[in-house]
Amino acid sequence: MLTMPGAPVAFHAMAKPTGAICNLDCEYCFFLSKEMLYPGSRFRMAEGLQETYIRQLLEAHARAPEVVVAWQGGEPTIMGIEFFRRSIELQRRYAPPGQRVVNTLQTNGTLLDDEWGAFLKEHEFLVGISIDGPPDIHDTYRVSKGGLPTFDRVAAGLDVLRRHGVDWNVLTTIHAANGDQGARVYRFLRDELGARFVQFIPIVERATPATLAAANAGWGNEVTDRPLYVQQGNLVTDRSVGPVQYGRFLIDVFEEWVRRDIGLVYVQMFDTALANWVGEPGGMCVHAETCGLQLALEHNGDLYCCDHFVEPDYLLGNIAEQHMQELVASPKQRKFGLDKRDSLTRYCLQCDVRFACNGGCPKDRFATSPLGEPGQHYLCPGYELFFHHVDRPMRLMAGMLANDRAPADLMGIYATTDARRGRNAPCTCGSGRKWKHCHGVDRAA
Numbered sequence: 001m002l003t004m005p006g007a008p009v010a011f012h013a014m015a016k017p018t019g020a021i022c023n024l025d026c027e028y029c030f031f032l033s034k035e036m037l038y039p040g041s042r043f044r045m046a047e048g049l050q051e052t053y054i055r056q057l058l059e060a061h062a063r064a065p066e067v068v069v070a071w072q073g074g075e076p077t078i079m080g081i082e083f084f085r086r087s088i089e090l091q092r093r094y095a096p097p098g099q100r101v102v103n104t105l106q107t108n109g110t111l112l113d114d115e116w117g118a119f120l121k122e123h124e125f126l127v128g129i130s131i132d133g134p135p136d137i138h139d140t141y142r143v144s145k146g147g148l149p150t151f152d153r154v155a156a157g158l159d160v161l162r163r164h165g166v167d168w169n170v171l172t173t174i175h176a177a178n179g180d181q182g183a184r185v186y187r188f189l190r191d192e193l194g195a196r197f198v199q200f201i202p203i204v205e206r207a208t209p210a211t212l213a214a215a216n217a218g219w220g221n222e223v224t225d226r227p228l229y230v231q232q233g234n235l236v237t238d239r240s241v242g243p244v245q246y247g248r249f250l251i252d253v254f255e256e257w258v259r260r261d262i263g264l265v266y267v268q269m270f271d272t273a274l275a276n277w278v279g280e281p282g283g284m285c286v287h288a289e290t291c292g293l294q295l296a297l298e299h300n301g302d303l304y305c306c307d308h309f310v311e312p313d314y315l316l317g318n319i320a321e322q323h324m325q326e327l328v329a330s331p332k333q334r335k336f337g338l339d340k341r342d343s344l345t346r347y348c349l350q351c352d353v354r355f356a357c358n359g360g361c362p363k364d365r366f367a368t369s370p371l372g373e374p375g376q377h378y379l380c381p382g383y384e385l386f387f388h389h390v391d392r393p394m395r396l397m398a399g400m401l402a403n404d405r406a407p408a409d410l411m412g413i414y415a416t417t418d419a420r421r422g423r424n425a426p427c428t429c430g431s432g433r434k435w436k437h438c439h440g441v442d443r444a445a
């Protein structure tokens with residue numbers, strides 16, 4: 001068994017077998033421009049490297065009961081099914097007895113057909129599919145290489161997953177086009193798509209004065225028309241979600257979820273918040289005290305600190321030259337993870353919801369705090385709004401868990417309170433609208 005001093009028992013690596021290559025051209029995609037990091041590459045993970053990767057990943061998790069093999073992109077399905085069949089064979093060859101291997105795939109869904117569906121089901125893949133909401137919203141930014149809408153193609157891919165009984169979840173990015181429509185987006189995902197696992201990811205596209213105009217005008221037809229996206233600048237594009245808008249989006253969804261979906265629909269942000277209120281580790285690195293356990297592997301074996309930092313300064317090394325466990329345990333990576341906690345502003349350190357927020361992802365800490373300090377998270381006003389809004393229900397659910405009760409019991413408390421609320425009372429979400437026209441729709445008597 002390989003043991004490296006200081007190596008974590010488990011970590012999460014997102015492998016990109018096609019690098020940044022994708023068949024779509026989503027306008028907000030920060031990753032497409034990473035193609036420029038590898039000029040002349042074929043952008044296909046070679047068989048030898050695939051074997052090295054699977055072997056090292058399983059070795060590095062020898063002390064963990066479970067290891068996640070996560071494929072991402074770009075668009076990983078461009079590799080074709082045979083690549084993934086081989087991955088399963090390699091897992092069988094290298095997994096020590098008793099180790100459970102979970103395969104995940106993040107996809108735009110457009111290339112899935114019945115052969116894929118049968119394969120993903122047979123090998124129990126967990127598939128994340130990217131959908132931004134109803135077609136009018138989804139097609140705003142998620143477009144094909146020719147700029148055409150993609151919703152129908154994605155929906156066809158989702159049908160494949162449903163037909164074959166594949167476990168799937170939806171990843172929805174929050175941006176200027178859907179940021180004001182939280183409840184509508186959520187209801188669509190839940191009711192029209194049947195989603196039971198939902199992840200929301202805010203789109204924050206950093207820009208410098210030099211890149212902003214080009215970014216807002218839309219990129220050209222070639223990937224090289226996009227400047228290499230790096231975490232620089234303290235401006236954002238027009239597509240980015242606003243700080244308060246993001247907080248309001250989450251509240252809009254929460255007010256719907258808390259009344260009917262606790263225990264039925266898993267919303268990663270709410271689950272993570274509850275974990276932090278209970279004092280347990282949550283599922284989102286963004287709201288963990290430290291990070292550094294979410295790495296990104298490029299098609300050629302280059303391992304980076306994080307999927308959001310695939311840029312030269314954050315390259316740890318290449319797994320063909322150095323075992324990935326060494327790279328994960330390296331001082332550079334440990335510092336990367338600890339810096340998240342150690343670089344908090346004074347404003348964050350004084351914040352009463354820091355235990356839940358932890359200052360957000362370092363990639364978006366480019367705003368100025370109310371105390372005038374640089375390095376504040378861009379979304380801080382939204383985080384403050386959301387975490388304060390959910391404080392009481394989170395405390396109640398934490399109390400229920402402590403007393404061996406299901407958090408879903410909270411829905412009964414809400415129902416009782418809602419029954420007493422006047423139809424014309426202001427809505428609980430803070431939108432300023434009347435209850436009967438907002439979250440009280442279908443509920444107010």
Ligand code: SF4
Nearest residue numbers: 022024026029074108
């Ligand atoms: S599907 Fe994903 S990788 Fe492809 S362009 Fe869209 S956001 Fe980027």
Ligand code: SF4
Nearest residue numbers: 285286291294306361
């Ligand atoms: S940099 Fe951000 S996205 Fe990356 S691991 Fe840290 S918190 Fe997570």
Ligand code: SF4
Nearest residue numbers: 348351354357359380
């Ligand atoms: S809510 Fe704002 S001040 Fe509080 S921890 Fe988060 S980013 Fe910092």
